[in-house]
Amino acid sequence: MLKEEVMLRRHKAEESSPWAPFEDRRRARDEKREAVLRMAVQMFLDEGYHRATLNEVAARLNITKPALYNYFRSKEEILIECYRLGQDMFEASIAASERENGDGLDRLRRLIRAYAGVMMTDFGMCLVRLDDRELSSEARARVRKAKRTYDAAFRTTIAEGVADGSIRPRDAKLATLVITGSLNWIGQWYRPDGELSPAAIADEFALRLTEGFSARRPRSKKSEQTRR
Amino acid sequence: MLKEEVMLRRHKAEESSPWAPFEDRRRARDEKREAVLRMAVQMFLDEGYHRATLNEVAARLNITKPALYNYFRSKEEILIECYRLGQDMFEASIAASERENGDGLDRLRRLIRAYAGVMMTDFGMCLVRLDDRELSSEARARVRKAKRTYDAAFRTTIAEGVADGSIRPRDAKLATLVITGSLNWIGQWYRPDGELSPAAIADEFALRLTEGFSARRPRSKKSEQTRR
Amino acid sequence: MLKEEVMLRRHKAEESSPWAPFEDRRRARDEKREAVLRMAVQMFLDEGYHRATLNEVAARLNITKPALYNYFRSKEEILIECYRLGQDMFEASIAASERENGDGLDRLRRLIRAYAGVMMTDFGMCLVRLDDRELSSEARARVRKAKRTYDAAFRTTIAEGVADGSIRPRDAKLATLVITGSLNWIGQWYRPDGELSPAAIADEFALRLTEGFSARRPRSKKSEQTRR
Amino acid sequence: MLKEEVMLRRHKAEESSPWAPFEDRRRARDEKREAVLRMAVQMFLDEGYHRATLNEVAARLNITKPALYNYFRSKEEILIECYRLGQDMFEASIAASERENGDGLDRLRRLIRAYAGVMMTDFGMCLVRLDDRELSSEARARVRKAKRTYDAAFRTTIAEGVADGSIRPRDAKLATLVITGSLNWIGQWYRPDGELSPAAIADEFALRLTEGFSARRPRSKKSEQTRR
């Protein structure tokens, strides 16, 4: 399955082109479709959606532009599929993180790790790096709805943590924005050839976003509010 | 001056066009230049740089496309100026936050508030919402260098807080990514017509990013490391 | 008068701008008109008519583009005036050369010298360096008619030389093309800062075009015709 | 090959368009490329480079403007190719004229005929009719270098003729200018539908430029110099 593959670190898509010259040109249609998506997502991320031309995508796959139209009806459909793969990964990952037990704080940390892990894959970072305004309004609406469900998972989990006492009571909406912002931004800076492994990064974010950086005792809720 | 203006919440640029029909058409050249920038930055943010056409920018200002060339040499120059205004704001804001005293943690919180404040202005959010790959390589290099100095301000402040004991020792680089990611992402969701004021948002981020959300005592450094 | 001036070697038109800052800005209208023409012809020759923009012409004269429209109705009118000045020079020069006596050969040589002399002035070389297709059809017709009269002067003189025995009988039309081509091309390579003076060049052309370069006795008309 | 074709008189390019409607639209890519060049060079010569629009070139070939970009990367590349074809012709022609024997005068006459012959083809006259300032500086430098080599061929041949006594001693540089000017100007007036054949014209120029028109004995070198 494609999903497992893309969870791995990005590999050079060029090397795995099913159209590589002198190679067996007969493979399953789905394999080729996936190869197109893998190449396309890399170029969309590297160059930006509108600067990544289908000509160039095709050229890197050793095929020609019209051949792409055998697998996708339009450039937008390729983009939609990239989003969909990312969405699938986020949804699977979030669902998995929710299947385990623990108090709200534990579950929030697992959720953070799960979300961060997907954010460090090509298709995962699509959701935050690519501009969904390139999509038609219907497709854009679906993508945005999906994104909202991920935010909702965070908000719900935080609320549950507040309820069970493992998370200090805060505005759950703002808390969600603090946490998801930090996680979404990973897609902007993460490079697979960096020093830290995705797992190490995910762990660190899970801790820091919950424990903070202060060495001081947290102020009481009351004292906080008197600050301004 | 423009800087003060743009610090305010976004106002509908249409209403303040110096070319509004039936209005006095003689105003200072700089005012018009600024009006172009205010309109352009809104359109760049709303539509994306390449979908925002100069025709549309001009039309909303009640002028025609070539008239823009009286003030800017190219579309890219408009973009560069948007970035520059944002950079000026970040630099002034960061510098101001560094002029006050306090331990590292206090200064980190002030820096967060300062940075977040700019991130909620049109020109400030340019730096994180617009794609700097649209720029020529020289301009892009300048923008990226500027961004790195903002990150460096966070990293330095964190390191100072660790040194003076106000911040728990962590990897300063990752801590910076956690914090700046959360702040940068503000540019993606902030809307001036939201419920919370920019100041309230900035304060909340300053607290949450330093104190975290956990109600539990932070683990010792040692126990953390044994986790994996 | 302008005509005398332009017969001289090109001088830096910048230095003689009647709008030079800090100078008396009140001079006769004709002087300014001439200054525009001198600057324009240099730019037309240096850059080519369509690459020489009125903005640049005006800027070098320390005025603005619309100011040019006080003196000329259009860019084309400037071009027309450049042609006209060149035509005046050619016509005066040819007429002068025809006022003196001598046999056909002598008069041909004088005509060559006269024509070559004008060809080494800015306005003179306009007629061969600038593209008269930039002109409206009426203006173009006038220019082409003028050019034909210069050719006719050569053809007539040659015919007279043949009649009086000073010029060997040749096809007068082709002879004219040989001679005027060589002279017209001067406008393409002549530079006022070259080694040879215009007079020296004119003399040399007058001799070489009539005596040729062969050291052998010319073949008889008959033997020539058997060549092919 | 294209070279042979273009040596012939210009034929109406419209009639030979590979895109002529209702014709077989499948021909070799090179044929189409050449057809574009033939049409383009005619329009460049007829209208001037910048007035000849790609729209018009394409329309006359029964295609649309962007289709031209299948064969050329830019309008300038089309121009460069026109120059290159002309250069190839000049170089082949000059080289051929130098392979035969004879004294300097004979060789000069052959060179004149060869050069004049190319000057009466569309691609040949490109070099003198089109403005090489339209080219980028690199391409322009190459074209000007090529032109200088043609001049050098004349100068060298003249010098050899002086050395072997077949050409009267003159300033070789000015002699070259006299001769090449006359030849270059052919490109300005030659029309393929004229009375004289290119060969007849070339022969006449070869004779007249070497023998001159004077019926008198040439003056001695000494007397010449006392003239001024």
Added chain:
DNA sequence: TATGAATGAGCTTTCATTCAT
């Protein structure tokens, strides 16, 4: 299935010219 070729729509940019002051 795959391709070479072609297209249509759209964009930025340039510049002579005009207008209001």
Added chain:
DNA sequence: AATGAATGAAAGCTCATTCAT
């Protein structure tokens, strides 16, 4: 007489998409 500002027209170029083979 002179100017800053604005405009209209037009050009080159790009690219997703389609078509005939």
